[in-house]
Amino acid sequence: MSQAQGGYYLPGPSHWPIIGSIGLAFLLGGFAHFLHGESDIYMFIGAAIMMIMFFGWFGTVIRESQSGKFNDQVDMSFRMSMVWFIFSEVMFFAAFFGALFYARELSIPWLGGAGNNAMTNELLWKGFEATWPSNGPKHVGGAFKTVDAWGIPAWNTLILLTSGLTVTWAHWGLKKNNRSQLILGLFLTVALGATFVGLQIHEYGHAYEHLNLKLTSGIYGTTFFMLTGFHGLHVTIGAIMLLVMLIRSMKGHFTAKHHFAFEAAAWYWHFVDVVWLGLFIFVYWLA
Amino acid sequence: MSDHHPTGIMRWIKTTNHKDIGTLYLWFAFIMFLIGGSFAMVIRAELLKPGMQIVDPLFFNSMTTMHGLIMVFGAVMPAMTGLANWLIPMMIGAPDMALPRMNNWSFWILPFAAVMLVSTLFMEGGGPAFGWTFYAPLSTTFAPKSTDFFIFAIHMLGLSSIMGAINIIATILNMRAPGMTLMKMPMFVWTWLITAFLLIAVMPVLAGAVTMMLTDRNFGTNFFNAAGGGDPILFQHVFWFFGHPEVYIMILPAFGVVSMIIPTFSRKPLFGYASMVYATAAIAFLSFIVWAHHMFTVGMPVAGELYFMYATVMIAVPTAVKVFNWTATMWRGSLTFETPMLWAIAFVFLFTIGGFTGVMLGVGPADFQYQDTYFVVAHFHYVLVTGAVFAIIAAFYYWVPKWTGHMYNEKLGKTHFWLSAISVNVLFFPQHFLGLAGMPRRIPDYALQFADWNFVSSIGGFVFGASQVFFLFIVIKTIRGGEKATDQVWEGAEGLEWTIPSPAPYHTFETAPEIK
Numbered sequence: 051m052s053q054a055q056g057g058y059y060l061p062g063p064s065h066w067p068i069i070g071s072i073g074l075a076f077l078l079g080g081f082a083h084f085l086h087g088e089s090d091i092y093m094f095i096g097a098a099i100m101m102i103m104f105f106g107w108f109g110t111v112i113r114e115s116q117s118g119k120f121n122d123q124v125d126m127s128f129r130m131s132m133v134w135f136i137f138s139e140v141m142f143f144a145a146f147f148g149a150l151f152y153a154r155e156l157s158i159p160w161l162g163g164a165g166n167n168a169m170t171n172e173l174l175w176k177g178f179e180a181t182w183p184s185n186g187p188k189h190v191g192g193a194f195k196t197v198d199a200w201g202i203p204a205w206n207t208l209i210l211l212t213s214g215l216t217v218t219w220a221h222w223g224l225k226k227n228n229r230s231q232l233i234l235g236l237f238l239t240v241a242l243g244a245t246f247v248g249l250q251i252h253e254y255g256h257a258y259e260h261l262n263l264k265l266t267s268g269i270y271g272t273t274f275f276m277l278t279g280f281h282g283l284h285v286t287i288g289a290i291m292l293l294v295m296l297i298r299s300m301k302g303h304f305t306a307k308h309h310f311a312f313e314a315a316a317w318y319w320h321f322v323d324v325v326w327l328g329l330f331i332f333v334y335w336l337a
Numbered sequence: 338m339s340d341h342h343p344t345g346i347m348r349w350i351k352t353t354n355h356k357d358i359g360t361l362y363l364w365f366a367f368i369m370f371l372i373g374g375s376f377a378m379v380i381r382a383e384l385l386k387p388g389m390q391i392v393d394p395l396f397f398n399s400m401t402t403m404h405g406l407i408m409v410f411g412a413v414m415p416a417m418t419g420l421a422n423w424l425i426p427m428m429i430g431a432p433d434m435a436l437p438r439m440n441n442w443s444f445w446i447l448p449f450a451a452v453m454l455v456s457t458l459f460m461e462g463g464g465p466a467f468g469w470t471f472y473a474p475l476s477t478t479f480a481p482k483s484t485d486f487f488i489f490a491i492h493m494l495g496l497s498s499i500m501g502a503i504n505i506i507a508t509i510l511n512m513r514a515p516g517m518t519l520m521k522m523p524m525f526v527w528t529w530l531i532t533a534f535l536l537i538a539v540m541p542v543l544a545g546a547v548t549m550m551l552t553d554r555n556f557g558t559n560f561f562n563a564a565g566g567g568d569p570i571l572f573q574h575v576f577w578f579f580g581h582p583e584v585y586i587m588i589l590p591a592f593g594v595v596s597m598i599i600p601t602f603s604r605k606p607l608f609g610y611a612s613m614v615y616a617t618a619a620i621a622f623l624s625f626i627v628w629a630h631h632m633f634t635v636g637m638p639v640a641g642e643l644y645f646m647y648a649t650v651m652i653a654v655p656t657a658v659k660v661f662n663w664t665a666t667m668w669r670g671s672l673t674f675e676t677p678m679l680w681a682i683a684f685v686f687l688f689t690i691g692g693f694t695g696v697m698l699g700v701g702p703a704d705f706q707y708q709d710t711y712f713v714v715a716h717f718h719y720v721l722v723t724g725a726v727f728a729i730i731a732a733f734y735y736w737v738p739k740w741t742g743h744m745y746n747e748k749l750g751k752t753h754f755w756l757s758a759i760s761v762n763v764l765f766f767p768q769h770f771l772g773l774a775g776m777p778r779r780i781p782d783y784a785l786q787f788a789d790w791n792f793v794s795s796i797g798g799f800v801f802g803a804s805q806v807f808f809l810f811i812v813i814k815t816i817r818g819g820e821k822a823t824d825q826v827w828e829g830a831e832g833l834e835w836t837i838p839s840p841a842p843y844h845t846f847e848t849a850p851e852i853k
Contacts, residue, residue, distance in 0.1 A: 058512075060433050063342050063351035067442035074496075075449040078489035085485055085555050107438075123511060127435035130507040138499050138541045145545025145575055149560055157568035165638055175563075186566030190559055266557035269566035276549075276558065 059119040066107040073099030108294075115311070116303065125310050132314040136321050139284070143325055146280065150273040150332065158184050158269070183337055185268020194271065195261040199334035202253045206246050207330050210285075213242035214323045217292070217316050227306050229299070236296040239319070243289035250282050277333055284322045291315035350445070353437035354843060355422045360740075361444050362419025366729075369411030369451060371809070374802055376404040381764075381798035383781050384791050397781035398466035399458060405469025409587065410494045411451055413721065416729045417590040418443075418501050421529050423740065425505065427834040427841065428523045430514030430850040435507035443501040450493035457483035457490075468779055470580065473561035473572035477553045485554065488547045495540040502536035505529055514833075516852030520614070523832050524607060527614050528593030531621045535582045535589075538625070543579040546572065570635050577628035585624045588688075588720060589617060591728030592659060595681045597832070598735050599663050602678035603670030604829035609662040616655035616662075623652050633704045642701045649699035653692065660689055675827075676750030680731030683758050684724060691719030694769070709779075712772025718765045730757075730808070737812075738826045742840030743819030749811050756804040763797025 076096030084090040114120065120128075162180025163171030171178060175187035185191050197203060220235025222228075254275075257263040265275040295315050298304065304312055342348055349361060379400045383391050392400070422440070426433055434440045458464035462481035465471065476484060509530045513522070522530075549572070552558040559565030561572050600607045607613065630649040633642060663685050672678075694716040698704050707713060738744050767790035776787045783791065822839040837845050 058432055061353050061438050063348070063353060064438050064441065065351055067438060067445050068350050070442055071445045071449050074446065074493060075453065078492060079453055079486065082485040082489055086482055126511050127507045130511055131436060131439075131503045134503045134506055134537050135499075138503075138537045141538050142541035142545055145542045145549075145578075148575065148578070149545075149549065149571060152568070152571050152574065153566060157563070157571060158566050160568075161563060161566065184566045186559065186562070186564050188564035190562070190565035265552075266559070269559050272552075272558040272560055272565070272567065276552065 057121050057123065059114070059121070059124050061110075061114070064107075064110070066103055066110065069099060070103040070107070073097075073103050112298070112303070112311075115308075120308075120310075125308075128310050128314070132317060136317060139321065140325075143277075143280070143328075146273070146277050147328065147332070150277065153269045153273060154182050158182060158186075161187055183270040185270055189268070191264055191267035191271055192262060194263040194267045196263065196270075196337045197253060197257055197261065197274075197334060199330070199337065202249050202256075203330055203334040206249055207326065209242050209246045209249070210323050210326050213239045213246070214320060216242065217319050221312070221316060224299075224304060224309055224312060225306050232299050232304075233296065236292060236299060240289055240292050240296055243285055243292065243319075247282060247285055247289070250278065250285075274333055277329055281322065281325055281329055284325070288315070288319045288322050291318060351441070353433075353441055355426050355434045355437070355440065356740075356841065356843065358434075358440050358444050359419045359421075359423030362415045362422055362447075363733075365444070365447055365451075366412050366416035366419055367809070367812070369407050369415070370726075371805065372455070373404050373407035373412055374805060376400045376407070377798065378802050380404065381795040384783070385795040386792065387783055387785055387788050389782055392781070394781045395463050395466055398468070398779060399464040401779050402465050402468055402471075403455070403458065406454060406465075407451075408721070409469065409583070410491075411447075411454075413587045413725045413729070414498065415447060417529075417532070417587070417725075418498075418505075420525075420590065420594070420729070420732050420736075421501075421505055424736065424834060425508055425526055425529060426512070427739075427837065427845055428526050428832055429509065429512060429517055430833050430846045430852065431508060431512035432844065432847050432849075434504050435512055436504050439500050440504050443497050443504065446493050446497040450490045450497065453486050453493070454490035457481075457486050460486070470573075470576060471547075471550070472576070473550065473553065473569045476572075477550055477561055480554070485551065488551050491547045492544055495544045498536050498540045502533035502540075505533040506537070509533075514846065514849040514852050520611065521852065523593075524596035524610070524613055525590070525593035528589045528596070528617055531617050532586050532589045535586050535621055535624065539579040539582040539586075542575060543583075546575040546579065549575070570632070573632050573635065574629065577631045578625075580631065581628040582621075582624040584717075584720070585620060587725045589621070591684070591688075591725045592617065594728040594732045594735075595663060595684050596659075598677050598681040598731055599666050599685075601735075601827050601829045601831075602673050602675060602681075603667045604672075605666055605670045606831075607662070608665035608668075609658070612658055613662055616658040619655040620652060623648065623655070627652065630699055630701075630704070633701050634708045646699060646701040650696055652699075653696050656692055660685060660692075675734075676745070676747060676754055677731045677735035679751065679754045679758075680727050680734065683754070684727045684731065687719055687723030687727065687758075687761075691716055691721075691724055694719065707772060709777055710772035711768040711776045711778060714778055715765050715768035715772060718768070722765070723761055727757075733812070735827075736834075737815055738822030739834060739837075739839050739841055741816050741819075742822055743815050744822050744826075745811060745815040745819060749814070753804060753808050753811055756807065757801060760797045760800035760804060764794055764801050765797070767791075767794045767797075 073096050076092050077100055078096070080090070080092030080096050084093050159180045160167040160170060161175050162178055164180065178187035183196055185194065216235050216238040220232050220239065223231025223235055263274065264271050292315050295312050298311070343351055349357060352358060379392060380397070383397055422434065460481070460483035462483060465476070465480060465484050465487045467475035467480060509526055549558070549560040553560050553562065559567040561567050561569045563569065596607055596613060627645060627649045629637060629641060629645040694712070698707055698713065698716055734745055734750055771787055771790050774787065776783055824838055825835045826839060833850060836850070
């Protein structure tokens with residue numbers, strides 16, 4: 051069904067995209083349906099269809115790659131696309147970091163009467179003093195404490211930075227055809243990623259039970275959980291990517307010269323690493 | 338190479354061919370244009386006379402909201418992406434788009450997102466009625482349940498745009514024929530390269546904005562809730578950080594189209610090609626640092642007002658470079674006025690009117706008077722209808738002989754042009770007067786002193802709407818038959834797409850052409 055034209059591989063007609071569209075519509079439409087107190091079945095049907103699509107689509111690409119269909123120019127298309135995809139993810143996080151900085155530097159001080167907002171404070175929010183962390187003039191969610199940056203978050207920083215080293219070590223192994231180094235490096239990276247997510251879940255439990263810090267705890271709780279939550283989601287996605295690379299490595303996929311998928315997963319991993327450093331500094335440390 | 342692809346409906350559903358996908362995008366955009374246009378007809382019918390005649394106020398507000406969303410995300414953006422799909426590989430001598438399967442997915446998300454978006458009109462509590470800018474708290478605390486479906490429709494549209502843009506960048510940077518350096522690329526390709534960058538930079542920010550809406554609505558977050566330390570104005574900042582580049586996403590490819598058409602019918606190369614490239618890049622850069630000029634009246638610090646005013650008015654410089662270059666291209670050219678050229682010239686005139694009113698609105702103190710009036714409505718319809726939409730129609734007449742192998746009927750094309758060009762001014766020019774006199778946007782009824790110009794505007798609207806149904810007839814007639822087009826089609830046309838047969842074969846440039 052496929053043609054290689056002028057050396058550049060052009061895939062033939064495919065049913066995976068339309069399956070993906072149907073799955074996405076079920077997943078998101080079903081989620082909205084569920085949010086309105088209705089059945090959650092459509093959401094799960096959508097998730098299942100998406101899983102089938104991802105397995106089928108990526109499986110097809112892996113088979114094409116293994117049969118040597120991708121020349122250097124195709125490889126370059128993949129590389130460019132991954133770089134721009136990661137850039138789009140950076141901009142997604144930028145929106146939430148922007149919300150955090152806006153709240154800290156502008157909206158909270160203004161509610162407290164800074165700049166030309168004396169009457170805002172006097173008439174609307176009398177007695178509110180601008181501090182950070184804050185859950186706003188109405189103390190939405192009640193009094194809370196923040197997570198200590200030098201407890202679990204510091205350990206998590208060490209874990210993610212170490213995982214950045216282990217994935218690079220795995221890459222060195224791949225480049226000098228040392229399979230066991232590749233597999234061990236990837237295994238350690240996935241294990242460190244899983245540890246990070248586990249500790250993060252533990253920290254969330256601690257925040258909810260002992261610190262009264264919740265998603266609903268004013269703007270602090272909102273930005274804290276949305277930023278760390280989306281980051282945790284991305285760590286999970288990155289760990290799944292690396293797990294797939296681990297399985298493929300054990301199956302003997304990749305060569306010292308031809309291993310774009312591995313590098314894409316590694317780039318993504320470094321991206322979540324860098325986002326974490328931003329979170330550690332601006333969400334935990336300077337809280 | 339044989340074309341073994343499925344036939345019938347499955348050809349279109351499973352296709353990975355850039356020409357098929359371009360056709361799908363263009364038809365989708367046209368259908369959405371007619372649906373969004375019919376909503377505009379409801380708006381103009383209600384505003385024909387003062388008083389409440391046809392629809393209730395909530396439904397009226399749903400109509401303005403849906404009209405805007407459908408025209409932006411359903412009509413103009415997909416039409417531009419359709420042109421990109423058809424033309425970019427042919428213009429740079431590539432066998433197809435860089436990632437053909439993902440290209441299919443970029444398109445086939447759209448119909449599902451569109452159905453989800455339009456279906457909100459039929460849900461309990463009505464569709465979204467907070468305007469296409471969906472400001473909080475109108476879209477959070479006070480919005481109907483259907484808003485959650487709207488949010489996910491926006492997520493899907495954004496996903497489609499990001500994948501489409503990634504594909505376009507990879508195609509342009511990686512698939513050019515040997516010898517086609519960046520500064521030899523046709524202007525349309527340049528404008529799309531920069532547009533794709535804008536899309537990747539801002540669509541995720543829009544996703545962030547609607548995600549904040551979703552969690553504020555359903556999970557008790559406080560992004561836009563002042564009592565919890567958030568701020569409804571934060572929504573406007575996030576939205577317009579996306580929204581201002583978004584308007585350039587819609588107009589930059591239009592600049593590209595016009596920069597292709599005017600040289601052809603002037604029989605001269607584009608004047609100041611390099612300055613066109615730099616002006617496009619400058620406009621794109623400025624688009625990121627001017628967003629709060631949409632928010633002059635929200636109570637920003639004066640320093641902010643001044644900064645955003647100066648930065649905004651600066652956009653006039655690179656834009657004027659473009660207008661002067663188009664004019665200089667025509668200067669002493671051997672001009673002919675076939676239908677595409679008429680639309681392109683109308684674009685230059687009428688877009689410039691929209692540009693001028695943009696400068697007026699960019700002046701902070703004056704904007705306090707114009708804010709949220711029909712003057713703003715007139716402004717952005719001049720840039721988007723007589724700007725983006727006119728360029729898309731010009732592109733259709735210019736390239737349809739290459740797509741179908743048939744010439745359109747010149748007499749019908751010119752009739753379509755004059756009907757549209759006159760009626761669109763009858764429709765939108767009086768709205769400047771209404772706005773200056775103080776008529777607010779997004780209202781189903783108005784004070785009596787606005788009656789005359791509203792009547793005129795509505796009549797113009799009905800004629801303009803009917804003209805686009807006439808356009809549908811021309812499109813179908815041209816696809817079904819017509820005078821056989823030559824390979825070069827236009828005497829003065831230059832570029833790789835005019836070196837291949839008309840209609841363009843299913844696969845082109847399987848071997849890369851030589852660029853001298």
